[in-house]
Amino acid sequence: MKRRSGEALLLQTIDLHERDRIVVFLSRDWGLKRGAARSARARFSRFGGELQQLAKVHLSWFEKDGRDLVRLGDAEMIRSPGALHADLEGILVSSYLAEHMQVFAQEDEPENHLYRLLDTTVQALLAGCDRSLAARYLECWTLRLSGVFPAPRQCPSCGNALGDEAMLAVDGEGLLCPSCGAGAGANRRIGEPALAFLRRIGGAGLARLQENGGVDESTLKSVEAIAREVRRAFLGKELRSYGVMQRTLRDVAP
Ligand SMILES: [Zn+2]
Numbered sequence: 001m002k003r004r005s006g007e008a009l010l011l012q013t014i015d016l017h018e019r020d021r022i023v024v025f026l027s028r029d030w031g032l033k034r035g036a037a038r039s040a041r042a043r044f045s046r047f048g049g050e051l052q053q054l055a056k057v058h059l060s061w062f063e064k065d066g067r068d069l070v071r072l073g074d075a076e077m078i079r080s081p082g083a084l085h086a087d088l089e090g091i092l093v094s095s096y097l098a099e100h101m102q103v104f105a106q107e108d109e110p111e112n113h114l115y116r117l118l119d120t121t122v123q124a125l126l127a128g129c130d131r132s133l134a135a136r137y138l139e140c141w142t143l144r145l146s147g148v149f150p151a152p153r154q155c156p157s158c159g160n161a162l163g164d165e166a167m168l169a170v171d172g173e174g175l176l177c178p179s180c181g182a183g184a185g186a187n188r189r190i191g192e193p194a195l196a197f198l199r200r201i202g203g204a205g206l207a208r209l210q211e212n213g214g215v216d217e218s219t220l221k222s223v224e225a226i227a228r229e230v231r232r233a234f235l236g237k238e239l240r241s242y243g244v245m246q247r248t249l250r251d252v253a254p
Pocket residue numbers: 155156157158159160176177178179180181
């Protein structure tokens with residue numbers, strides 16, 4: 001049995017039996033993990049209120065060879081996700097960000113880039129960053145870090161530089177120059193603002209994008225649609241939390 005400890009971001013908690021919980025977390029140094037938190041549902045649990053989605057905690061856990069499920073030792077809060085869970089939209093966005101990590105992060109491998117991406121995104125949200133901007137930033141960067149959606153600088157088909165216009169490939173596998181796009185039957189034109197956003201996120205952090213006046217809504221909608229298609233093509237399915245978020249926000253809209 002190995003004892004490990006370190007920083008982690010909590011992604012999901014699932015009730016197990018009457019007293020326990022399963023906690024899915026992204027550890028900074030060992031990637032994605034699933035752990036059993038014994039008696040976490042008991043009234044005076046040692047975990048207290050620490051096991052919340054997107055909480056940043058210092059965790060200790062025990063691993064046994066050949067077992068996927070680890071056993072949680074202690075959890076100590078480093079940063080509470082508090083304000084993010086104060087309203088319905090915040091809860092839905094939290095689940096959406098967390099599911100990206102559950103789907104894209106690997107188990108037992110250091111995931112420093114994904115960890116830092118989620119960590120800085122949550123930090124920016126708690127500091128008041130626009131939620132839609134934060135979600136677009138994280139979804140595009142998750143795809144980029146997974147090697148499926150590079151910054152749009154070059155047409156992957158002919159190799160020519162991409163200018164102010166591109167086409168989304170029919171199969172969702174990236175952005176083509178207008179002539180390759182037309183030749184391949186693409187019919188979704190991507191304009192300059194969305195391309196500029198996808199190029200800017202490479203250099204500017206989320207906080208800087210927000211400080212510089214944010215990004216207008218129509219650009220964010222366009223980026224969301226591109227990321228959705230690319231992600232779907234790569235995963236072969238949609239993220240569960242994305243559908244839930246879309247339906248719920250539509251139903252509660254005034
Ligand atoms: Zn081309």
